[in-house]
Amino acid sequence: MNILQKIKLSFRYGAGYFIVAAIPTLGALWALIANGPDGEGAFICGVLKLVSIPIAWYLYKTFDSKNTIYFFLNLGISRTEYYVIPIVMEYIFFRILFRVVLLVYPLIDAWINGGG
Amino acid sequence: MVEDERGKLLIDSVQLDFGHNTVLQSAYLTAYKGKVTGVLGRNGTGKSCLFKCIMGGIRPQNKFIRLNDEHHTDYGHIGLRVKYLPQEHFIPRGMTVARAFELYGVDYDKMIAFSPAFEDYRALKFKEISGGEQRIAELFLVLNADAEFCILDEPFSNIAPYYDEKIRNLILEQKATKGIIITDHIYEEIIKVADDLYLLRDGYTHQVHSREDLARLGYIRM
Numbered sequence: 022m023n024i025l026q027k028i029k030l031s032f033r034y035g036a037g038y039f040i041v042a043a044i045p046t047l048g049a050l051w052a053l054i055a056n057g058p059d060g061e062g063a064f065i066c067g068v069l070k071l072v073s074i075p076i077a078w079y080l081y082k083t084f085d086s087k088n089t090i091y092f093f094l095n096l097g098i099s100r101t102e103y104y105v106i107p108i109v110m111e112y113i114f115f116r117i118l119f120r121v122v123l124l125v126y127p128l129i130d131a132w133i134n135g136g137g
Numbered sequence: 138m139v140e141d142e143r144g145k146l147l148i149d150s151v152q153l154d155f156g157h158n159t160v161l162q163s164a165y166l167t168a169y170k171g172k173v174t175g176v177l178g179r180n181g182t183g184k185s186c187l188f189k190c191i192m193g194g195i196r197p198q199n200k201f202i203r204l205n206d207e208h209h210t211d212y213g214h215i216g217l218r219v220k221y222l223p224q225e226h227f228i229p230r231g232m233t234v235a236r237a238f239e240l241y242g243v244d245y246d247k248m249i250a251f252s253p254a255f256e257d258y259r260a261l262k263f264k265e266i267s268g269g270e271q272r273i274a275e276l277f278l279v280l281n282a283d284a285e286f287c288i289l290d291e292p293f294s295n296i297a298p299y300y301d302e303k304i305r306n307l308i309l310e311q312k313a314t315k316g317i318i319i320t321d322h323i324y325e326e327i328i329k330v331a332d333d334l335y336l337l338r339d340g341y342t343h344q345v346h347s348r349e350d351l352a353r354l355g356y357i358r359m
Contacts, residue, residue: 033229088227090194095220095282096240099213100193
């Protein structure tokens with residue numbers, strides 16, 4: 022099983038992590054928009070995201086079915102990969118959203134200020 | 138020496154503690170390809186923990202695993218070479234039966250030949266079939282998947298007696314190409330199929346050769 026197949030499978034077994042991590046991710050991005058990307062906004066966004074990773078991982082590990090891991094271990098996915106791949110994939114998704122927010126921020130800012 | 142040529146799974150020095158509770162100490166086990174190795178033990182003696190330590194699901198304080206006397210065994214990806222059937226259901230409940238067989242590379246038609254009821258289950262999710270049928274599918278997958286060794290934790294539990302003999306025959310058929318480690322509380326079933334027997338007691342493994350040994354170690358009464 023190559024790394025791409027492992028990543029593809031992680032969207033199945035890591036679904037719980039993605040759901041748990043979605044709330045703080047959206048909160049972090051909202052902090053970025055609300056406070057602006059220069060200075061405070063980026064800092065709050067980064068801190069929120071970093072703090073949320075171990076919490077989301079703990080919740081995911083606690084509520085994940087205890088035996089399902091063996092289905093994936095049998096396929097040659099290691100225990101480390103089982104837990105790390107969803108975290109990395111979610112973080113990459115967060116970075117993409119972060120970039121998108123930075124790109125569209127001038128439009129959002131103009132819309133808010135224009136509207137105000 | 139002949140046994141070494143067939144392939145060997147050596148597990149040694151397994152030490153597992155949960156806080157102050159020692160579950161396994163210096164536990165060892167050797168399984169050979171072409172043989173069924175039975176592991177017996179009362180409830181809570183650490184049989185399942187030992188298997189989970191082998192697979193990497195539990196991280197013990199110490200363990201030594203070596204396959205075929207290789208200098209380096211990749212513990213992390215041991216699932217490529219050793220397949221494990223846990224005691225409880227382990228296939229994601231939302232996965233279809235056909236998808237699980239596809240991922241494990243097992244021909245679904247073989248499953249239908251083993252149990253014709255599965256003809257209609259191909260597109261169903263695991264949560265949509267009965268617990269006993271889930272167990273049969275899981276056991277069949279693990280036994281038929283490409284691997285050097287299989288570990289079966291209570292394969293006879295929660296399965297209709299009708300399947301007992303079929304499962305025993307399947308195990309004996311599969312041992313021609315792989316080594317099988319098996320445990321079950323229905324110890325008579327284990328004794329029937331096992332070539333080598335171990336007993337886990339007080340965290341230690343004891344190799345047993347006869348029912349007298351089992352009685353001496355307090356596992357059965359004679």
